[in-house]
Amino acid sequence: MSELNVLVTGATSGIGRHASLHLARRGHRVIATGRSADALSTLRQEAGDLALTTVRLDVTDTRSIYEAAAEVDRLTEGRGIDVLVNNAGYGLLAPVAEVRIDDVRAQLETNVLGLLAVTQVFLPKMISRGRGRIINISSVVGRTSFPFYGAYSASKHAVEALSDALRMELAPLGINVVLVEPGPIRTEFVERAMGTLSPYRKPGSIYASVLARAEKLREKADAYSVGPERTSRVIERAAVSRRPCARYVVPRRVYLVLALYALLPTRLMDAILAWAMGLRVLAK
Template sequence: MATRETILITGATAGIGRYTALHLVRAGHHVLASGRSVDALSALRTEAAGIANGGKLDTLRLDVTSAASIAAAVTESDRLTAGRGIDVLVNNAGFGIAVPVAEISDADLRSQFDTNVFGLVAMVRAFVPQMRARGRGRIVNVSSIGGKIALPFFGGYNATKHAVEALSDAMRVELKPFGIQVAVVEPGAIRTNFATRTVDEAKSYRTSDSPYAAAHATYVKLAKRADDFAPGPKVIARAIEKAALSRRPRVRYVAPFFGGRVLLRLVQLLPARLIDFAFAQALGLTRKKLGASSLEVHAQKALAPAGSRS
């Protein structure tokens, strides 16, 4: 690929996307950083303007769940590249909600799929035609190690990332004849707004009468602690850079080393029941820790005739 690539990043207003945008500008590329918040995009432009000897950063307003917003982003990216189009699309926008599967509302499950899966596919549909016309292009999908394994409280989010993995595997073969390469980046825990958002979005589920009340409280503590220990987004920005710019990209990039590659390997190699046990202990998903009496109250409520439930 040419030295200076034009790279569009979704969800570049925070975390991994934002860090990657600045990292790629420092490396001399033309970055189209996109996101929903006008203020955050403006702050990003200001920061990028301070990078000496770097490439260029333009910003685009883009909500990946809006067809109109995606269509406008295609037009704007054409304008910003004088009709040439982008070289690389980095599908990074995404979020999760930490809720047990039996508790999550359709709306909250769907909203994660809308952004993480349908938004990603809509972006691919929108930008592939120009890549196909030029006979070259690259798509980098930011998945998660949760695209390969599933954690309690993350069933919905992990399902979206499993979908991203499957879609990427199919796309990789379907788009190759047109000169378009597809790579996946699978982050482990990274210190961004992600963990806080998984907690904030689950606020309405943290009621005292939830059968998972104790585990919700444990998760809130764990999420904070994970953020204290997790590395920052630099390691993922580097993985995205390799996925976006290596001449022959790997199919998957897992990072960081311990919280990503080693953890994923361990979970895949050890017996499932042992992993279940470890996760249950960590989150307090045991009869004892959830509170046996609370489980009985909920069992009685569930079995009581509808009219008699309080």
């Protein structure tokens, strides 16, 4: 496989950062993008002699997207990118009954509208070349939902829906759209998601007793997580395969969770999750 021009969003941390370095080590020319100039500069230093360039890009800022696109044009001498990895995102954790609408708006702004806006700006060059690939980092909660994951899960369900439609719309034009659906991956994600939960862990909340145990639930989730090298390998496969799958689940054991959802009645799954998350203490 010849080397590709790959742009990664949210490359300053976790999955995006690891994938950027991994793809560069595999001989591809990587444009690693992110919001933090300091984090981009550290990444650039770590990349050493690798073909990895950093560019500022905040996916929620239209001007920043167009400035990044102009810089990418310059870097690729007008050719554009072969692969776009839409990775930037975060998890808002909160009870759906109490979540602030502005927090949900911000979640959708980054995870959904940011991804769509970046895609629309980089697509035309792929279309005119009749070749290209878009890899959207969704989540296992893009196929399911868990208590307190409602807003985050809604954002990833939206990513799945947009990706499914776009895949069919772009296939005749020679462009593949691929979903990567990670389960728990060891990154900054959980720490940041726990931060978004803090304002909701207040004494007046009907969920106060459940959310007081959030650290315990987090420890359980951490025990099942795998390192970002797993997502990097899958992203590479999605980028270089001649005929990529429509979706990749990582790690593979997450297929078991999806199989349970497919096989068991919804009310039974609800009861299992209510037990696992400690929601039964609320029963009257």
